[in-house]
Amino acid sequence: MSAAELVDLFLRFLALSLLSIGGAMSTAPEMHRYFVGERGWLNDAEFTSSIALAQAAPGPNVIFVPVLGYQMAGLSGALVAVIGIMLPSTLLTLGVSRWRNRRRDHPALRAFSAGLAPVTIGLLLATGWILALPFVNDPAHRTGALALIALTVVAMLRTRLAPIVLIALGGVAGAFGAV
Template sequence: MHGLGWTDLLGLWLHFSLLSLLAVGGAITTAPDMQRYLVGQQGWMSDAQFTAGVAIAQAAPGPNILFVAVMGWHVAGVAGVLATMAGIMGPSSVLAFAVGRYGRRRADSIALRAFTAGLTPLTLGLLLSTGWVLTAPVRSEWVAALLVLGTVLASVRTRVSPMWLIAAGAVAGALALQPG
């Protein structure tokens, strides 16, 4: 279990269960708090390991929630994967099922539509916070800042697929790693 005891695993599961209920817009929106907990509070990962884990998981084919499994694996192997994935998926799945049933019965409700519309700015704020945390390791480098700004502008102003932007970022990163 990578040196973690049962109480640590329980704490990991409880923390990710709480994040599950806050993950409006997907689990990635809670990455800043995952980083705070795993890196800052517990010291189980470094900032660079956290950022690399998110980047690798997001670049890999499959569901976006894969990064949660990567965090769990890094912290405590298979037990960590089970704790983080059960935590992040369990409570929100039960809540989504219940709210979905409620929403289908009251689809014309003004209150329900207002609530749904109110989630949009919350989701955008959480995504911006995630972007801020993930750019921390390279934020002081002007080239990286330009790449981030260019990616954001391309996402907002064009209909270019995000996959092309990810590919361009991978090429830029690979070129930066090539010896001189």
């Protein structure tokens, strides 16, 4: 990757940082659109595998960002990606949290916070759709993928199973060729 492309990568993550309401994962659909669809720096399988690998590892949710950066440009890509995604949101969070603590009971602030919940849910649903799409579009995996998605949704709504248990069960299903 050229220096100009590294700057482009940094600026993209810088902008995505400010849009990552609900965490960096909420920007995965936009990352997919840009890195896979527009720039062609990754293909669908590389993108999905990078996120799956990072999510399987212990640590914060944002760990998939340097994995994507590494896939696109090696160590320099990982460094550029993690600084780009962390810097603006960290500085903004520090500033806003100090400001908000002084105005905690203001009705407009409470309404704004309550309004962000549906936005976050919508962004996470879009992320799930982007990650499931390669499997749903493949006729060999379609039935298994849709069944696994449905079972996961039912389990999350009806049980108190930890998400990691469902991730592990999905991994077992994939290992046995169900998906």
